[in-house]
Structure formats: structure tokens, C-alpha cells
Amino acid sequence: MVKIDLHTHSTRSDGLDTPSDLIANAAKAGLDVIALTDHDTVSGWDEARGKAIELGIGFVPGIEVTSVSDIERHGRKVRLSVHLLAYLPDPDHKALEIVLGDTVATREARGRAIVEKLAEQIPITWEMVLDHLDKGATIGRPAIADTLVTMGLVPDRSAAFDYYLSTDGPFYVSHSTVSTLEAIGLIRASGGVPVIAHPLKGVGPDTDPEDLPVDHFEEMIANGLQGVEVYHRDVPETARKWLHELATKHDLVVTGSSDYHGVSGKPNQLGENTTSQEMLDRIVSLGTGTKPSL
Numbered sequence: 001m002v003k004i005d006l007h008t009h010s011t012r013s014d015g016l017d018t019p020s021d022l023i024a025n026a027a028k029a030g031l032d033v034i035a036l037t038d039h040d041t042v043s044g045w046d047e048a049r050g051k052a053i054e055l056g057i058g059f060v061p062g063i064e065v066t067s068v069s070d071i072e073r074h075g076r077k078v079r080l081s082v083h084l085l086a087y088l089p090d091p092d093h094k095a096l097e098i099v100l101g102d103t104v105a106t107r108e109a110r111g112r113a114i115v116e117k118l119a120e121q122i123p124i125t126w127e128m129v130l131d132h133l134d135k136g137a138t139i140g141r142p143a144i145a146d147t148l149v150t151m152g153l154v155p156d157r158s159a160a161f162d163y164y165l166s167t168d169g170p171f172y173v174s175h176s177t178v179s180t181l182e183a184i185g186l187i188r189a190s191g192g193v194p195v196i197a198h199p200l201k202g203v204g205p206d207t208d209p210e211d212l213p214v215d216h217f218e219e220m221i222a223n224g225l226q227g228v229e230v231y232h233r234d235v236p237e238t239a240r241k242w243l244h245e246l247a248t249k250h251d252l253v254v255t256g257s258s259d260y261h262g263v264s265g266k267p268n269q270l271g272e273n274t275t276s277q278e279m280l281d282r283i284v285s286l287g288t289g290t291k292p293s294l
């Protein structure tokens, strides 16, 4: 059976493997097809594609686009962070390029703001964080986590996220970036296939079903969403059935992927969830912005 993993990260964002090492590790893990989906950047595509061709494995270029959705829940406004996987978009599509550039700039300003807050209590500087990043890589909290590990304050990335970088913690600063519906439109306009990444990540198993924003999913679908990443370790078991039913009802693509960030970057390991050949074929026939190498 072919093994297809459509969600991974490299050092071009917050993964720990270079694009070449990622592909080599994918080949070693027995994957037949891999997508590189760094946060808000296409800068790892060429290197990854070259290595994939060299090693004889399939390559699908992608991006994990950061977006936000303001929704109403129980009469209160809440802001959700929504990640959209964009498969096969045209990397030279101007409007998409501008939005990604803005997001990368916002991520830097927000990273600096988090570090400033941390610096009131611990001797961390922005330069120390930059030492943990490839030049030009998309900045995220994991680079700050790696700095805290180097400083000996936490044993690993996960421990850093438990306190210093927690969304509810004292040092957190949120993103403000493109809206989810606008991002879906841009991905489609650039010939890409938008698939929602790890839907409902962070929603606990005993959440009231009314807390699950089903209407928001319907709205995303009405605005062009084409797929749902149902099989991902962070998608709550309680939500998988209805997400799958929703995808079937609207004839959407269903994927499963690892969201690998390097062996020690996160527990997620290459190939731990996979996508069927049939679903990959659908993505390839829907995507018109760039060619995969299969």
C-alpha cells in the first residue's frame, strides 16, 4: 500500500529538519509521497522537490496558511486561530504572496513582543531567538521554545509550551492576520486546494457539542473550502465522525497526516497518519497553480 503524508514542516518554518533532511527521513520512513507545508512560506519547495526527485519519492508542494476567524459562541465573540493547508498554489500569485509576506512580518513583530514580555523575568534577547532560526525562516513560538531549552529553563519544546508559551499564559501575544474566508478565497484564486488543518485542535473531549462551531465549517465550505484533515493526532476523537460526515455530505477531500516537525520537535512522527491514493488524486486534479512531482 502506498504511504502518503501531506503535512510536514522544515527549518523554513518551525520544523527541525532542513528540507533535504526531511525528504531523506521521509524516504527512510517508507513514505511514497510527502507534502512540505511550512507555515506561510514556499521557501523550502525547491530544495525539497530536488531531493524528492533524487530519492525517487513523490513531492506535493504546500503551505500551512495562518488565518483567524471571529465567530460568535453562546452570544460571545471569540477569535479562533485556523490553519489552512494550501496544496499546489501558484507561488507567484501576487495577492497570495502579499498576504503571506504580511503574515511573516506580523509573526516577527509578535515574536519580538513575546520575547519582550519574557525578558522582564528571564535574560532572553531577540538575537538569541534568531540564533535558533534559519535565515529567512517563518518565525513562530517554537524558535522561542528552542531558546528556552538552550537556556536550560525547560527540557524540551513541549515543556516550554506548557508554561512560557502557553496561549493562556502571562507572556502570550496573539496573531492578527488574514481572515479564514479571505485566505480560502486567495488559495483558490492562486489555483490551490484549501484543506482545513487539524480542525478543532485544542477542543477537549468533554466539550459541549454546542461549543463546536459547525456553522463556521458550513460557512468555510460555502466559501470554497475543499478538504478536511480529519486524521491528525490533535483532532478530537469526538469530532472525527461528524467532520467525516460533513466532508462526505459536501463531497470534500478527507486527508490524514502527521504534521511532523522533526523527531524531537513534536511527538508527531512521519507517516503516523496517512492519506489515501484516491484523495491525493483528487487534490492533484483540483490543484492548478503548481505541478506536483509524482
Ligand code: AMP
Residues within 6 Å of the ligand: 014, 139, 140, 141, 142, 157, 158, 159, 161, 162, 261, 265, 266
Ligand atoms: P505559533 O505559530 O507561533 O503560534 O506557534 C504554534 C506552533 O508551535 C505550532 O505550529 C506547533 O508547531 C508548535 N507547537 C504548539 N504546541 C506545541 C507543543 N506542545 N510542543 C511543541 N510544539 C508545539
Ligand code: FE
Residues within 6 Å of the ligand: 009, 014, 039, 140, 261
Ligand atoms: Fe508548526
Ligand code: FE
Residues within 6 Å of the ligand: 064, 083, 197, 198
Ligand atoms: Fe497547524
Ligand code: ZN
Residues within 6 Å of the ligand: 007, 008, 009, 064, 197, 259
Ligand atoms: Zn502544521
